[in-house]
Amino acid sequence: MARLLPAATCGTMLAALWIVFMVVPNEREMGMVQRIFYFHVAAFWAAYLGFFVVAGASVRYLWTGSRTADHLAEAAAEVGILFCTVGLIMGSLWARPIWGVWFTWDPRLTMTVILWSIYTSYIMLRAFGGDDEAVRRWAAVLGLIGVLDIPIIMVSVRLLRGIHPAVITQKEGGSGLADPWMKVGLYVTAAAVLLLAGWLIRLRAQSARLTEEVGVLRQEALARGGAA
Protein backbone atom coordinates (compact mmCIF):
# COMPACT_ATOMS: atom_id res chain seq x y z
CA MET A 1 0.00 0.00 0.00
CA ALA A 2 2.87 2.30 0.77
CA ARG A 3 4.05 1.97 -2.79
CA LEU A 4 0.89 3.61 -4.01
CA LEU A 5 1.44 6.68 -1.89
CA PRO A 6 3.39 8.83 -4.38
CA ALA A 7 0.99 8.02 -7.18
CA ALA A 8 -2.08 8.55 -5.04
CA THR A 9 -0.70 11.85 -3.81
CA CYS A 10 0.05 13.16 -7.27
CA GLY A 11 -3.33 12.02 -8.57
CA THR A 12 -5.31 13.60 -5.77
CA MET A 13 -3.23 16.75 -5.92
CA LEU A 14 -3.93 17.19 -9.62
CA ALA A 15 -7.61 16.65 -8.98
CA ALA A 16 -7.52 19.22 -6.19
CA LEU A 17 -5.77 21.81 -8.33
CA TRP A 18 -8.23 21.21 -11.11
CA ILE A 19 -11.20 21.70 -8.84
CA VAL A 20 -9.75 24.72 -7.05
CA PHE A 21 -8.80 26.56 -10.20
CA MET A 22 -11.20 25.33 -12.84
CA VAL A 23 -14.40 24.17 -11.24
CA VAL A 24 -15.02 26.29 -8.19
CA PRO A 25 -16.71 29.61 -8.89
CA ASN A 26 -15.25 32.93 -7.81
CA GLU A 27 -16.16 33.71 -4.25
CA ARG A 28 -18.63 36.56 -4.06
CA GLU A 29 -16.86 38.99 -1.80
CA MET A 30 -13.24 38.05 -1.89
CA GLY A 31 -12.84 37.15 -5.49
CA MET A 32 -10.10 34.94 -6.74
CA VAL A 33 -7.79 35.46 -3.78
CA GLN A 34 -10.18 33.28 -1.80
CA ARG A 35 -8.80 30.27 -3.64
CA ILE A 36 -5.85 30.40 -1.28
CA PHE A 37 -8.26 29.21 1.41
CA TYR A 38 -8.33 25.58 0.25
CA PHE A 39 -4.66 24.87 0.62
CA HIS A 40 -4.31 27.22 3.57
CA VAL A 41 -6.80 25.27 5.65
CA ALA A 42 -5.54 21.91 4.38
CA ALA A 43 -1.98 22.86 5.32
CA PHE A 44 -3.01 23.49 8.91
CA TRP A 45 -4.87 20.20 9.10
CA ALA A 46 -1.65 18.54 8.02
CA ALA A 47 0.34 20.51 10.59
CA TYR A 48 -1.99 19.50 13.42
CA LEU A 49 -1.88 15.93 12.26
CA GLY A 50 1.90 16.14 12.43
CA PHE A 51 1.86 17.52 15.96
CA PHE A 52 -0.49 14.85 17.20
CA VAL A 53 1.66 12.17 15.60
CA VAL A 54 4.64 13.65 17.46
CA ALA A 55 2.73 13.34 20.72
CA GLY A 56 1.61 9.79 20.05
CA ALA A 57 5.02 8.65 18.90
CA SER A 58 6.60 10.37 21.91
CA VAL A 59 4.36 8.51 24.31
CA ARG A 60 5.16 5.28 22.53
CA TYR A 61 8.86 5.99 22.72
CA LEU A 62 8.75 6.80 26.42
CA TRP A 63 6.71 3.71 27.10
CA THR A 64 8.51 1.16 24.95
CA GLY A 65 11.78 2.72 23.84
CA SER A 66 10.87 1.89 20.25
CA ARG A 67 13.34 3.48 17.85
CA THR A 68 10.74 3.49 15.12
CA ALA A 69 8.55 5.65 17.28
CA ASP A 70 11.43 8.04 17.80
CA HIS A 71 12.09 8.33 14.07
CA LEU A 72 8.41 8.91 13.47
CA ALA A 73 8.34 11.71 16.01
CA GLU A 74 11.39 13.35 14.49
CA ALA A 75 9.85 13.17 11.02
CA ALA A 76 6.37 14.30 11.98
CA ALA A 77 7.73 17.36 13.79
CA GLU A 78 9.70 18.51 10.78
CA VAL A 79 6.88 17.93 8.31
CA GLY A 80 4.38 19.48 10.73
CA ILE A 81 6.43 22.64 11.00
CA LEU A 82 6.83 22.74 7.24
CA PHE A 83 3.08 22.70 6.68
CA CYS A 84 2.50 25.12 9.57
CA THR A 85 4.90 27.58 7.99
CA VAL A 86 3.28 27.09 4.61
CA GLY A 87 -0.14 27.73 6.15
CA LEU A 88 1.05 30.91 7.83
CA ILE A 89 2.58 32.24 4.63
CA MET A 90 -0.56 31.50 2.65
CA GLY A 91 -2.64 33.12 5.37
CA SER A 92 -0.51 36.21 5.28
CA LEU A 93 -0.81 36.49 1.51
CA TRP A 94 -4.56 36.10 1.81
CA ALA A 95 -4.84 38.59 4.65
CA ARG A 96 -3.00 41.39 2.93
CA PRO A 97 -5.51 42.04 0.14
CA ILE A 98 -8.53 41.18 2.27
CA TRP A 99 -7.78 42.72 5.68
CA GLY A 100 -5.10 45.13 4.64
CA VAL A 101 -2.54 43.74 7.06
CA TRP A 102 0.14 41.09 6.65
CA PHE A 103 -0.35 39.90 10.21
CA THR A 104 -2.56 40.30 13.28
CA TRP A 105 -2.61 38.97 16.85
CA ASP A 106 -6.10 37.57 16.71
CA PRO A 107 -6.77 34.42 18.79
CA ARG A 108 -6.49 31.84 16.04
CA LEU A 109 -3.35 33.30 14.56
CA THR A 110 -1.73 33.76 17.97
CA MET A 111 -2.36 30.14 18.79
CA THR A 112 -0.81 29.06 15.53
CA VAL A 113 2.30 31.13 16.16
CA ILE A 114 2.65 29.65 19.65
CA LEU A 115 2.35 26.13 18.29
CA TRP A 116 4.84 26.91 15.60
CA SER A 117 7.28 28.09 18.28
CA ILE A 118 6.79 25.00 20.43
CA TYR A 119 7.54 22.59 17.64
CA THR A 120 10.41 24.69 16.38
CA SER A 121 11.95 24.44 19.85
CA TYR A 122 11.38 20.68 19.62
CA ILE A 123 13.39 20.58 16.42
CA MET A 124 16.08 22.77 17.96
CA LEU A 125 16.35 20.45 20.93
CA ARG A 126 16.85 17.46 18.66
CA ALA A 127 19.32 19.33 16.48
CA PHE A 128 21.39 21.08 19.15
CA GLY A 129 20.73 19.08 22.24
CA GLY A 130 23.90 17.12 21.82
CA ASP A 131 24.65 13.52 21.00
CA ASP A 132 23.44 12.04 24.24
CA GLU A 133 20.97 9.19 23.88
CA ALA A 134 18.87 11.02 26.44
CA VAL A 135 18.01 13.71 23.88
CA ARG A 136 15.44 11.34 22.39
CA ARG A 137 13.78 10.99 25.75
CA TRP A 138 13.83 14.72 26.42
CA ALA A 139 12.39 15.45 23.01
CA ALA A 140 9.64 12.93 23.70
CA VAL A 141 8.81 14.70 26.95
CA LEU A 142 8.68 18.01 25.09
CA GLY A 143 6.50 16.53 22.36
CA LEU A 144 4.03 15.33 24.93
CA ILE A 145 4.05 18.57 26.93
CA GLY A 146 3.48 20.52 23.73
CA VAL A 147 0.29 18.68 22.97
CA LEU A 148 -0.91 19.02 26.56
CA ASP A 149 -0.48 22.76 26.19
CA ILE A 150 -2.80 22.96 23.20
CA PRO A 151 -6.17 23.11 25.00
CA ILE A 152 -4.77 25.64 27.47
CA ILE A 153 -3.46 27.78 24.63
CA MET A 154 -6.87 27.64 22.98
CA VAL A 155 -8.57 28.91 26.11
CA SER A 156 -5.98 31.55 26.88
CA VAL A 157 -5.91 33.18 23.46
CA ARG A 158 -9.61 33.88 23.72
CA LEU A 159 -8.69 36.30 26.47
CA LEU A 160 -6.77 38.44 24.05
CA ARG A 161 -8.40 41.56 22.76
CA GLY A 162 -10.44 40.10 19.97
CA ILE A 163 -10.26 42.22 16.85
CA HIS A 164 -11.00 39.45 14.45
CA PRO A 165 -14.22 40.43 12.69
CA ALA A 166 -16.75 37.62 12.93
CA VAL A 167 -17.46 37.73 9.27
CA ILE A 168 -13.94 36.60 8.50
CA THR A 169 -14.12 33.68 10.95
CA GLN A 170 -17.30 32.60 9.33
CA LYS A 171 -15.75 32.62 5.94
CA GLU A 172 -12.67 30.79 7.22
CA GLY A 173 -14.80 28.32 9.07
CA GLY A 174 -16.70 27.46 5.97
CA SER A 175 -20.10 29.03 6.34
CA GLY A 176 -19.04 31.21 3.45
CA LEU A 177 -18.82 28.13 1.28
CA ALA A 178 -21.88 28.89 -0.76
CA ASP A 179 -21.28 26.59 -3.69
CA PRO A 180 -21.23 22.82 -3.07
CA TRP A 181 -18.15 22.52 -5.25
CA MET A 182 -16.30 24.60 -2.70
CA LYS A 183 -16.86 21.94 -0.10
CA VAL A 184 -15.69 19.29 -2.53
CA GLY A 185 -12.67 21.41 -3.30
CA LEU A 186 -11.78 21.66 0.36
CA TYR A 187 -12.09 17.94 1.00
CA VAL A 188 -10.18 16.89 -2.09
CA THR A 189 -7.45 19.37 -1.31
CA ALA A 190 -7.32 18.19 2.27
CA ALA A 191 -7.01 14.61 1.08
CA ALA A 192 -4.22 15.54 -1.30
CA VAL A 193 -2.33 17.52 1.32
CA LEU A 194 -2.70 14.83 3.95
CA LEU A 195 -1.44 12.21 1.54
CA LEU A 196 1.48 14.45 0.72
CA ALA A 197 2.20 14.94 4.42
CA GLY A 198 2.08 11.18 4.90
CA TRP A 199 4.49 10.65 2.07
CA LEU A 200 6.91 13.27 3.39
CA ILE A 201 6.74 11.84 6.92
CA ARG A 202 7.46 8.38 5.62
CA LEU A 203 10.47 9.62 3.66
CA ARG A 204 11.77 11.64 6.58
CA ALA A 205 11.37 8.78 9.03
CA GLN A 206 13.23 6.56 6.60
CA SER A 207 15.94 9.20 6.51
CA ALA A 208 16.21 9.09 10.29
CA ARG A 209 16.39 5.31 10.31
CA LEU A 210 19.06 5.24 7.57
CA THR A 211 21.12 7.88 9.36
CA GLU A 212 21.09 5.75 12.48
CA GLU A 213 22.05 2.58 10.63
CA VAL A 214 24.84 4.33 8.79
CA GLY A 215 26.08 5.65 12.10
CA VAL A 216 26.22 2.15 13.53
CA LEU A 217 28.03 0.83 10.48
CA ARG A 218 30.53 3.66 10.62
CA GLN A 219 31.32 2.87 14.24
CA GLU A 220 31.87 -0.74 13.35
CA ALA A 221 34.11 0.16 10.42
CA LEU A 222 36.20 2.44 12.60
CA ALA A 223 36.54 -0.21 15.25
CA ARG A 224 37.59 -2.77 12.70
CA GLY A 225 39.99 -0.33 11.10
CA GLY A 226 41.57 0.29 14.50
CA ALA A 227 41.91 -3.42 15.16
CA ALA A 228 43.59 -3.97 11.82
Next chain:
Amino acid sequence: MHAALAILRKDLDIEWRTREGLSTVFVLAVMLLVVFAVAHDLPPDEAPALAPSVLWATFVLTGLLGVQRGFLLERENDCLAGLLTAPVDPASIYAGKLAANVVVLGAMQAVVLPLVGLFLHVDMVPALPGLVVVLLLGNLGFSALATLFAAVAVRTRAREVMLPLLLLPLVVPLLIGAVVATRMVLADGLGAARDGLTVLAAFDVVFVVAGWLLFTYVVRD
Protein backbone atom coordinates in the same frame (compact mmCIF):
# COMPACT_ATOMS: atom_id res chain seq x y z
CA MET B 1 6.99 13.13 50.96
CA HIS B 2 9.85 13.22 53.43
CA ALA B 3 12.34 13.17 50.60
CA ALA B 4 10.65 16.08 48.91
CA LEU B 5 10.71 18.13 52.07
CA ALA B 6 14.32 17.23 52.67
CA ILE B 7 15.28 18.38 49.22
CA LEU B 8 13.28 21.56 49.63
CA ARG B 9 15.06 22.28 52.86
CA LYS B 10 18.47 21.51 51.36
CA ASP B 11 17.93 23.76 48.36
CA LEU B 12 16.61 26.63 50.40
CA ASP B 13 19.44 26.19 52.83
CA ILE B 14 21.97 26.47 50.04
CA GLU B 15 20.26 29.55 48.69
CA TRP B 16 20.15 31.18 52.08
CA ARG B 17 23.70 30.35 53.07
CA THR B 18 25.40 31.75 50.04
CA ARG B 19 22.77 34.33 49.32
CA GLU B 20 24.44 34.65 45.97
CA GLY B 21 21.52 33.24 44.07
CA LEU B 22 18.87 35.24 45.85
CA SER B 23 20.64 38.55 45.63
CA THR B 24 21.60 38.21 41.97
CA VAL B 25 18.05 37.28 41.08
CA PHE B 26 16.65 40.23 42.98
CA VAL B 27 19.05 42.72 41.50
CA LEU B 28 18.47 41.35 38.04
CA ALA B 29 14.73 41.75 38.46
CA VAL B 30 15.13 45.33 39.53
CA MET B 31 17.39 46.08 36.58
CA LEU B 32 14.88 44.58 34.17
CA LEU B 33 12.17 46.73 35.69
CA VAL B 34 14.28 49.79 35.17
CA VAL B 35 14.87 48.85 31.55
CA PHE B 36 11.18 48.36 30.91
CA ALA B 37 10.14 51.54 32.67
CA VAL B 38 12.75 53.65 30.92
CA ALA B 39 12.15 52.06 27.53
CA HIS B 40 8.49 53.01 27.71
CA ASP B 41 8.92 56.33 29.44
CA LEU B 42 5.25 56.99 29.98
CA PRO B 43 3.71 59.81 32.00
CA PRO B 44 2.16 58.94 35.39
CA ASP B 45 -1.36 58.75 34.04
CA GLU B 46 -0.50 56.33 31.26
CA ALA B 47 2.08 54.18 33.03
CA PRO B 48 -0.26 52.03 35.16
CA ALA B 49 -1.63 50.35 32.05
CA LEU B 50 1.79 48.84 31.57
CA ALA B 51 2.02 47.33 35.05
CA PRO B 52 0.58 43.86 34.38
CA SER B 53 2.76 43.19 31.36
CA VAL B 54 5.95 44.60 32.89
CA LEU B 55 5.33 42.63 36.07
CA TRP B 56 5.03 39.34 34.24
CA ALA B 57 7.68 39.94 31.60
CA THR B 58 10.14 40.63 34.39
CA PHE B 59 8.99 37.55 36.26
CA VAL B 60 9.42 35.26 33.27
CA LEU B 61 12.82 36.54 32.26
CA THR B 62 14.24 36.57 35.77
CA GLY B 63 12.60 33.27 36.56
CA LEU B 64 14.34 31.64 33.60
CA LEU B 65 17.72 32.64 34.91
CA GLY B 66 16.90 31.86 38.52
CA VAL B 67 15.76 28.33 37.82
CA GLN B 68 18.56 27.66 35.41
CA ARG B 69 21.13 28.68 37.97
CA GLY B 70 19.79 26.25 40.49
CA PHE B 71 20.29 23.35 38.16
CA LEU B 72 23.68 24.52 36.95
CA LEU B 73 24.95 24.41 40.50
CA GLU B 74 23.64 20.90 40.89
CA ARG B 75 25.31 19.87 37.70
CA GLU B 76 28.67 21.25 38.67
CA ASN B 77 28.83 19.09 41.73
CA ASP B 78 26.96 16.17 40.24
CA CYS B 79 24.46 16.36 43.06
CA LEU B 80 21.68 15.01 40.97
CA ALA B 81 23.56 11.82 40.22
CA GLY B 82 24.16 11.42 43.92
CA LEU B 83 20.53 11.98 44.73
CA LEU B 84 19.46 9.41 42.22
CA THR B 85 21.65 6.66 43.62
CA ALA B 86 19.97 7.15 46.95
CA PRO B 87 16.61 5.41 47.17
CA VAL B 88 14.81 8.60 46.30
CA ASP B 89 11.93 8.56 43.88
CA PRO B 90 12.56 11.08 41.04
CA ALA B 91 9.05 12.41 41.48
CA SER B 92 9.96 13.43 45.02
CA ILE B 93 13.06 15.17 43.74
CA TYR B 94 10.81 17.04 41.34
CA ALA B 95 8.43 18.02 44.13
CA GLY B 96 11.27 19.25 46.30
CA LYS B 97 12.89 21.26 43.54
CA LEU B 98 9.55 22.66 42.41
CA ALA B 99 8.81 23.85 45.93
CA ALA B 100 12.25 25.42 46.23
CA ASN B 101 11.81 27.27 42.96
CA VAL B 102 8.37 28.49 43.96
CA VAL B 103 9.79 29.88 47.19
CA VAL B 104 12.73 31.64 45.53
CA LEU B 105 10.62 33.06 42.70
CA GLY B 106 7.97 34.05 45.21
CA ALA B 107 10.54 36.02 47.13
CA MET B 108 11.54 37.70 43.88
CA GLN B 109 7.89 38.57 43.21
CA ALA B 110 7.62 40.11 46.66
CA VAL B 111 10.45 42.46 45.73
CA VAL B 112 9.24 43.20 42.22
CA LEU B 113 5.62 43.97 43.01
CA PRO B 114 6.15 47.08 45.12
CA LEU B 115 8.79 48.30 42.70
CA VAL B 116 6.38 48.01 39.79
CA GLY B 117 3.96 50.02 41.88
CA LEU B 118 6.64 52.60 42.50
CA PHE B 119 8.05 52.89 38.98
CA LEU B 120 4.73 52.78 37.17
CA HIS B 121 2.65 54.80 39.63
CA VAL B 122 0.26 52.03 40.58
CA ASP B 123 -1.28 51.63 44.03
CA MET B 124 -1.00 47.91 44.70
CA VAL B 125 -2.38 47.96 48.23
CA PRO B 126 -6.16 47.81 47.68
CA ALA B 127 -5.85 44.89 45.31
CA LEU B 128 -3.16 43.12 47.31
CA PRO B 129 -4.94 39.86 48.27
CA GLY B 130 -6.08 39.32 44.71
CA LEU B 131 -2.61 40.11 43.40
CA VAL B 132 -1.05 37.59 45.75
CA VAL B 133 -3.35 34.89 44.42
CA VAL B 134 -2.49 35.68 40.81
CA LEU B 135 1.22 35.89 41.56
CA LEU B 136 1.14 32.54 43.30
CA LEU B 137 -0.76 30.76 40.55
CA GLY B 138 1.51 32.19 37.88
CA ASN B 139 4.59 31.28 39.87
CA LEU B 140 3.47 27.70 40.37
CA GLY B 141 2.71 27.05 36.71
CA PHE B 142 5.93 28.62 35.53
CA SER B 143 8.02 26.76 38.08
CA ALA B 144 6.32 23.48 37.20
CA LEU B 145 7.57 23.60 33.62
CA ALA B 146 10.81 25.39 34.39
CA THR B 147 11.87 22.75 36.93
CA LEU B 148 11.17 19.98 34.44
CA PHE B 149 12.98 21.56 31.54
CA ALA B 150 15.87 23.07 33.44
CA ALA B 151 16.90 19.51 34.21
CA VAL B 152 16.97 18.94 30.45
CA ALA B 153 18.58 22.21 29.45
CA VAL B 154 21.61 22.03 31.71
CA ARG B 155 22.62 18.77 30.13
CA THR B 156 22.53 19.96 26.55
CA ARG B 157 25.29 21.52 24.54
CA ALA B 158 23.62 24.87 23.98
CA ARG B 159 22.78 25.10 27.64
CA GLU B 160 22.53 28.87 28.18
CA VAL B 161 20.00 29.37 25.48
CA MET B 162 18.19 26.03 25.62
CA LEU B 163 15.97 26.72 28.62
CA PRO B 164 14.44 29.93 27.24
CA LEU B 165 14.09 28.24 23.86
CA LEU B 166 12.14 25.34 25.31
CA LEU B 167 10.20 27.18 27.96
CA LEU B 168 9.09 30.47 26.45
CA PRO B 169 6.69 29.09 23.82
CA LEU B 170 5.15 26.75 26.37
CA VAL B 171 4.47 29.44 28.98
CA VAL B 172 2.84 31.96 26.64
CA PRO B 173 -0.68 30.88 27.69
CA LEU B 174 0.35 31.27 31.32
CA LEU B 175 1.63 34.73 30.53
CA ILE B 176 -1.61 35.68 28.82
CA GLY B 177 -3.69 34.37 31.73
CA ALA B 178 -1.50 36.10 34.31
CA VAL B 179 -1.43 39.46 32.56
CA VAL B 180 -5.17 39.49 31.95
CA ALA B 181 -5.89 38.37 35.52
CA THR B 182 -3.55 41.02 36.95
CA ARG B 183 -5.16 43.69 34.84
CA MET B 184 -8.64 42.68 36.01
CA VAL B 185 -7.62 42.42 39.65
CA LEU B 186 -6.13 45.89 39.58
CA ALA B 187 -9.23 47.27 37.93
CA ASP B 188 -12.09 45.44 39.62
CA GLY B 189 -10.77 43.02 42.20
CA LEU B 190 -10.37 39.26 42.29
CA GLY B 191 -13.90 38.42 41.17
CA ALA B 192 -13.46 40.12 37.83
CA ALA B 193 -10.40 38.05 37.04
CA ARG B 194 -12.19 34.75 36.73
CA ASP B 195 -11.20 34.06 33.12
CA GLY B 196 -7.53 34.65 33.72
CA LEU B 197 -7.60 32.65 36.94
CA THR B 198 -9.21 29.73 35.15
CA VAL B 199 -6.41 29.65 32.62
CA LEU B 200 -3.80 29.86 35.38
CA ALA B 201 -5.42 27.15 37.46
CA ALA B 202 -5.77 24.81 34.48
CA PHE B 203 -2.15 25.41 33.52
CA ASP B 204 -0.98 24.72 37.06
CA VAL B 205 -2.88 21.49 37.45
CA VAL B 206 -1.91 20.07 34.08
CA PHE B 207 1.76 20.86 34.31
CA VAL B 208 2.44 20.11 37.94
CA VAL B 209 0.97 16.67 37.35
CA ALA B 210 2.80 16.30 34.03
CA GLY B 211 6.09 17.37 35.60
CA TRP B 212 5.58 15.00 38.49
CA LEU B 213 5.00 12.09 36.12
CA LEU B 214 7.61 12.92 33.52
CA PHE B 215 10.57 14.07 35.62
CA THR B 216 11.75 10.50 35.92
CA TYR B 217 12.17 10.29 32.14
CA VAL B 218 14.26 13.41 32.14
CA VAL B 219 16.80 12.47 34.78
CA ARG B 220 17.09 8.78 34.17
CA ASP B 221 20.53 8.06 32.84
Next chain:
Amino acid sequence: MTAGGIENFPYLFAAYAAVWIALFVYLLRLQRRNRELEEEMRELRELLRR
Protein backbone atom coordinates in the same frame (compact mmCIF):
# COMPACT_ATOMS: atom_id res chain seq x y z
CA MET C 1 -14.17 43.53 2.29
CA THR C 2 -14.55 43.85 -1.44
CA ALA C 3 -11.33 42.64 -2.88
CA GLY C 4 -12.56 40.53 -5.72
CA GLY C 5 -10.93 40.87 -9.04
CA ILE C 6 -7.94 40.23 -11.12
CA GLU C 7 -5.80 42.83 -9.37
CA ASN C 8 -5.24 40.39 -6.48
CA PHE C 9 -3.91 37.71 -8.74
CA PRO C 10 -0.28 38.35 -7.70
CA TYR C 11 -1.14 37.32 -4.12
CA LEU C 12 -2.84 34.17 -5.30
CA PHE C 13 0.08 33.33 -7.52
CA ALA C 14 2.68 34.09 -4.85
CA ALA C 15 0.86 31.95 -2.33
CA TYR C 16 0.71 28.88 -4.51
CA ALA C 17 4.16 29.39 -5.98
CA ALA C 18 5.83 29.76 -2.56
CA VAL C 19 4.11 26.69 -1.27
CA TRP C 20 4.84 24.49 -4.23
CA ILE C 21 8.44 25.50 -4.42
CA ALA C 22 8.93 24.87 -0.70
CA LEU C 23 7.27 21.47 -0.81
CA PHE C 24 9.10 20.37 -3.93
CA VAL C 25 12.46 21.44 -2.62
CA TYR C 26 11.84 19.55 0.61
CA LEU C 27 10.68 16.43 -1.22
CA LEU C 28 13.67 16.41 -3.54
CA ARG C 29 16.07 17.06 -0.70
CA LEU C 30 14.65 14.15 1.24
CA GLN C 31 14.86 11.80 -1.69
CA ARG C 32 18.43 12.81 -2.43
CA ARG C 33 19.46 12.41 1.22
CA ASN C 34 17.94 8.95 1.36
CA ARG C 35 19.72 7.93 -1.82
CA GLU C 36 23.03 9.15 -0.44
CA LEU C 37 22.49 7.34 2.83
CA GLU C 38 21.62 4.10 1.09
CA GLU C 39 24.71 4.47 -1.06
CA GLU C 40 26.88 4.97 2.00
CA MET C 41 25.27 2.03 3.71
CA ARG C 42 26.06 -0.20 0.74
CA GLU C 43 29.67 0.94 0.74
CA LEU C 44 30.10 0.39 4.47
CA ARG C 45 28.53 -3.06 4.26
CA GLU C 46 30.96 -3.91 1.47
CA LEU C 47 33.84 -2.67 3.54
CA LEU C 48 32.82 -4.72 6.54
CA ARG C 49 32.34 -7.85 4.54
CA ARG C 50 35.98 -7.90 3.55
